[in-house]
Amino acid sequence: MHALTRTARVTGLFYLGNAITAILGLLIVRPLLFTADDAQAALADLIAHQSLARAAVALELGMVVTQTLAAVWFYRLFRPADAVTASGIAAFGLVSATVGLVSAALLATAVGLSVDPVGDAAGVVPVLLLISDNLWGVGALFFGLWLLPMGWCVLRSGWMPRILGWILLTGGVGYVISAFVAYLAPDAPAVAEALTFPAAVGELWMVGYLLIRGVRRTAPAEAPPTVHPLTPAAS
Numbered sequence: 001m002h003a004l005t006r007t008a009r010v011t012g013l014f015y016l017g018n019a020i021t022a023i024l025g026l027l028i029v030r031p032l033l034f035t036a037d038d039a040q041a042a043l044a045d046l047i048a049h050q051s052l053a054r055a056a057v058a059l060e061l062g063m064v065v066t067q068t069l070a071a072v073w074f075y076r077l078f079r080p081a082d083a084v085t086a087s088g089i090a091a092f093g094l095v096s097a098t099v100g101l102v103s104a105a106l107l108a109t110a111v112g113l114s115v116d117p118v119g120d121a122a123g124v125v126p127v128l129l130l131i132s133d134n135l136w137g138v139g140a141l142f143f144g145l146w147l148l149p150m151g152w153c154v155l156r157s158g159w160m161p162r163i164l165g166w167i168l169l170t171g172g173v174g175y176v177i178s179a180f181v182a183y184l185a186p187d188a189p190a191v192a193e194a195l196t197f198p199a200a201v202g203e204l205w206m207v208g209y210l211l212i213r214g215v216r217r218t219a220p221a222e223a224p225p226t227v228h229p230l231t232p233a234a235s
Contacts, residue, residue, distance in 0.1 A: 004077070004159075005214030011073040012210025017066035019207060025059030026136065034129060042126045046114035053111045060104035067097040074150065081157035085149045092146035099139035106132040137182055140196075144175025147199055150206070159215035164205055171199030 033052050034045055046053050071093025078086035110128040113121040151168030154160045178195035185191060 002214070004080075007073065007077050008159075008210045008214035011070060011077050012207055012214075014066050014070035014073055015203070015207045015210065018063060018070050019203065021059050021062035021066055025056060025063060029056045029059060042110070042129050043114055043122045046111055046125065050111070050115070053107075053114070057104055057108045057111060060100055060107060064097045064100040064104065067093055067100060071097065071146070074153075078150075078153040078157060081159070082153055085152050085156065088149035089146055089153065092142050092149070096139060096142045096146060099135050099142065103132045103135045103139075106135070138179060140179035140182070141176055144172045144177075144179070144199065147172030147175065147202065151202070157215075160206075160209055160213075164202065164209065167198055167202040167205065171196070171202040175199045 029052060033049055033056055034042055071090045074093065075086045075090035078089065106128045110125045110132075113125050113128075147168045151165045151170075151172060154165030154168060155162060174195040174197075178192040181188070181195065182192040
């Protein structure tokens with residue numbers, strides 16, 4: 001197997017792991033665990049569903065691990081095509097992982113307070129969960145930002161369909177805008193959600209392409225080395 005294709009498929013595995021843990025943790029477990037319209041019931045929910053609460057923490061930690069590895073491997077994959085832009089994927093992806101890490105710490109603290117209450121646990125736990133939720137809300141900025149250099153690298157490298165690159169760029173812009181819409185127009189959640197659809201399409205396509213195809217067979221193994229203008233040419 002071509003080394004670049006192997007790197008692409010490993011990247012796809014990490015990206016798939018990130019998608020799975022995100023779907024399970026944010027879209028399935030959290031809604032089952034917490035009563036969205038009754039913050040005061042948060043402590044009772046945690047006490048009644050200890051195993052599910054701990055699973056939620058584990059899934060968020062899983063998101064952190066897979067997001068970090070995906071960010072590093074995307075840099076490794078696209079560095080030969082455009083090292084600066086590939087660095088942007090890694091940097092924005094690591095910020096997203098940091099958002100998940102802080103959220104997991106807040107959630108773990110809430111779970112700990114439900115087991116061993118300290119002070120006004122009933123008042124503190126809802127606040128911790130609210131901060132955790134809003135971390136993911138504002139973190140949408142970087143969920144979108146990391147798609148921008150990713151899409152640009154797809155266009156620059158030629159290793160994947162150009163339409164995928166444009167969808168990723170469109171999705172990245174939409175995701176960033178959705179973060180503002182969610183707070184500026186809280187009564188229109190459907191609008192913010194609709195803005196993230198192109199990103200979901202692009203990310204799923206990227207995962208599938210990396211795992212199944214890797215990169216196009218015509219892709220160069222590596223970009224030609226960059227020679228600094230002041231470096232004397234070899235004789």
